[in-house]
Amino acid sequence: MKCGLVAADGAVLHRETRPTPRADPRDGGRAVLDALLETVVELSQKATAEGHRVRAIGVVVPGVIDAEHGTVGAENLEWVGTPVLASLRAAVATDVPIVLAHDVRAGGYAEFRQGALAGTTNSMFLPLGTGIAAAMIVDGSLVSGDGYAGELGHSKFIHGDAAELCACGQWGCLETVASAAALARRYTARTGRTVDGAREVMQLLAAGDPDAASVWKDALAALIDALVLYTTLVAPTRIAIGGGLIGAGETLLQPLREGVHARLTFQREPEIVAAVLGEEAGMLGAAQMAWDRAHEEETA
Amino acid sequence: MKCGLVAADGAVLHRETRPTPRADPRDGGRAVLDALLETVVELSQKATAEGHRVRAIGVVVPGVIDAEHGTVGAENLEWVGTPVLASLRAAVATDVPIVLAHDVRAGGYAEFRQGALAGTTNSMFLPLGTGIAAAMIVDGSLVSGDGYAGELGHSKFIHGDAAELCACGQWGCLETVASAAALARRYTARTGRTVDGAREVMQLLAAGDPDAASVWKDALAALIDALVLYTTLVAPTRIAIGGGLIGAGETLLQPLREGVHARLTFQREPEIVAAVLGEEAGMLGAAQMAWDRAHEEETA
Incomplete structure (x- = not known):
């Protein structure tokens, strides 16, 4: 999992790569979801500890996203209708915007906006x-x-x-x-x-x-x-x-x-x-989409 | 050429079909353009004579439209960079919105909006x-x-x-x-x-x-x-x-x-x-696009 903290101007303040746990069909890829939630929570804590304010969270996944329900189907992760958005919302315990997107589309969006x-x-x-x-x-x-x-x-x-x-x-x-x-x-x-x-x-x-x-x-x-x-x-x-x-x-x-x-x-x-943008395209696109959402909510 | 007068609510007040002149490559399909201009002018006059106000004009063509310059390339009409929008503007001598669109896209738009x-x-x-x-x-x-x-x-x-x-x-x-x-x-x-x-x-x-x-x-x-x-x-x-x-x-x-x-x-x-919508789809789409533009300009 490629992840990072990205400022409003697109500057990457922190980047890291974490292993994706092996997806087990018996628990519906629960370990993968847990690793994702842990990553988001820890990165949020890191941002806060370093004096930043988390304004929005962007997560991209290799799967089909049901935007209405915030669920994801992703064969490689053993996710079937997995409630990723609700799980993220519960884990971060804040009301900042959370954007859930497809990894290739997010990469394309980063290339479109800044690549x-x-x-x-x-x-x-x-x-x-x-x-x-x-x-x-x-x-x-x-x-x-x-x-x-x-x-x-x-x-x-x-x-x-x-x-x-x-x-x-x-x-x-x-x-x-x-x-x-x-x-x-x-x-x-x-x-x-x-x-x-x-x-x-x-x-x-x-x-x-x-x-x-x-x-x-x-x-x-x-x-x-x-x-x-x-x-x-x-x-x-x-x-x-x-x-x-x-x-x-x-x-x-x-x-x-x-x-x-x-x-x-x-x-x-x-x-x-x-x-x-290479391997970081998905991460940068996730950040760009998250910032777009934060700015939209600001002006709404 | 399928043409008509269409009210804001989509009602077709008048419909007619006119022959398309044979396109001559020697004059760049001038006869086709002239027939188009004549049709638009005569239909506008008819609308006015019947107590209507022409609010917008929609024209669809089977060709590639350069939206920026209002020109059209259409092989079957012998048009190459033909200044259709400027010609229409000069012929109607009013400042109502004129929309120029592709015939199939206009037909699809009609099916999308009302079909x-x-x-x-x-x-x-x-x-x-x-x-x-x-x-x-x-x-x-x-x-x-x-x-x-x-x-x-x-x-x-x-x-x-x-x-x-x-x-x-x-x-x-x-x-x-x-x-x-x-x-x-x-x-x-x-x-x-x-x-x-x-x-x-x-x-x-x-x-x-x-x-x-x-x-x-x-x-x-x-x-x-x-x-x-x-x-x-x-x-x-x-x-x-x-x-x-x-x-x-x-x-x-x-x-x-x-x-x-x-x-x-x-x-x-x-x-x-x-x-x-059958054979009228293109005409209905042209009218719908023209009305959309009129409403846009009203609210702008």
Whole structure:
């Protein structure tokens, strides 16, 4: 868990990383929730002890948030309709605003407000990590879709016999070939050789390994399809790629730019750039959303 | 051109249809623009003569609108950066608000405000006519994307050797198999037999014609792919199908519902319904947008 204390001007006064406990389905991921509550309480106490006033709390989670009820469903955390907002409210015992948001959307919001998407009104943040999801900026606002929007990683871009079954139950999702996890898994499936994640596949690619090249080529082709489709449907002026795979830099960005450019005909061509906030994007977005809420309540 | 006089409460006081002149590339579609200006002026005069006050003017066009400059690019009209807003302003010689909008988006807005999408905050209007484009309602607002958003008809849903070249220059667009025009064209390509549009293909389908069944099956498969993708990315709760093909009614809707239902796993399943405003949707949307603008200016 990446967490911190962030001032109104965006300055990070304190940052820390805490382990996420193993989620146990038998108690509905209770240990994860407890660790979250403990973190929020301890950080609040730390802020107070250091002479700050906690004005708002932002928490982001990798799951579907029911904004009306403040509950979260998150497969990886074993949460099903878990009352995260009410638990946070009870734990902090203050009435400061608490914002609950989706981790990728929060990361996209940080890139939009202070990062690679600043100044845009139509854009997308697409982190390529263990999984793939998009944060969509449309007509100047971050899209929520009641917590469901942005699942570009679970859209079908692999067709026919090449389509593999995704963990989500669909076939041929972008995530099955273009996530960091997929690169490693597909390299191993192809060669029988275990690798140390996408990082090693990229090293093998750089060294001229033909199997790494093949796996990489499939990922690029699916990503180009996805970016062209998103561009045609949603008309972004800029797309910021993030997540672990952006470590590949121009090795990733240049073929994406060329591939998208070659495919577009009448559409407005987006810039394709690297996200700039890295692993802290989610934490910064949570803080930004929390401060937005504090300012809203102030002026209401 | 479908046009009318619409009261503040949405009542259509007058409606008429006028022919669109043939667009001539040599004069940049000037005759079309002149016919539009004449229509707006004559309808304004008619309203005044009948004792009404024209409060706002709404014009929708099948093209890309540059909202900042009030210009329009519309291939079918031979318009390239045509100064439609300035021409309208000069022709009407009043300072009432003039709204310029995209025809499909205006139709979707009418369905959203007073039709099949009323009460939704995330939904889509998808008319299947000569072409295909989507009007997207996202987080309670009609999406503009600077005039570029919604081109689901020019998104790729046909892959490999089956992909045909689209008029837009891309391969395998939804429009190449699922528009009314495509049904007729593909039936003729398959059989060598000329048909009277999609209507005749549907009659042949009902009569058990195997070539009509094949062409129809391809259209349904591509539409299901498109609806699943839109649902995954944008999370609508309702999708309203319109355009000429909705004349097929449940013959179209039922397989779409079943196909989408069978494919979704974690996504929120949208209702798939028929649009209700028919051919007047664009005109009603133009009027609604014009009234919205008049009310905005009143309260500003």
